Amino acid sequence: KKEETGLVGTWQAKFNYGGSEYQILTLTFSADGKYTKLRKGYEDGEDYSETFNGTYTYNSNIKKIDARYIGTDGDTSTDDYYVKSVSATTLILIDWFDWEEGAETDGDTFIRQ
Numbered sequence: 001k002k003e004e005t006g007l008v009g010t011w012q013a014k015f016n017y018g019g020s021e022y023q024i025l026t027l028t029f030s031a032d033g034k035y036t037k038l039r040k041g042y043e044d045g046e047d048y049s050e051t052f053n054g055t056y057t058y059n060s061n062i063k064k065i066d067a068r069y070i071g072t073d074g075d076t077s078t079d080d081y082y083v084k085s086v087s088a089t090t091l092i093l094i095d096w097f098d099w100e101e102g103a104e105t106d107g108d109t110f111i112r113q
Helices: 002-007 096-101
Strands: 009-016 022-029 034-043 046-059 064-070 076-086 090-095 108-112
Touching: 002 076, 022 108, 034 064, 076 096, 090 096
Parallel strands: none
Antiparallel strands: 009 022, 009 108, 022 034, 034 046, 046 064, 064 076, 076 090, 090 108
């Protein structure tokens, strides 16, 4: 389960949306199954920051992260990812739905913090 151990930690990616708009997404996967997603950014002339806490499981056979958390509306939300690769410094994730649909995607690159 070396890959699963490699997933544990805090990972960050920055997405630029043109002009001054951006989002920084920070994902934390704890050894005890806790999942935290922090979204920070600047959009529509305003800074925003949101933190979501939940749990995750990792299925190493199909390389799927299945994360559950309470969304801003109070309902349970999900983040499902295909792990394209994970190393000591870099994690590349593809949205699970895109992966299942066979959508061509390079995935999103997260850097270990």
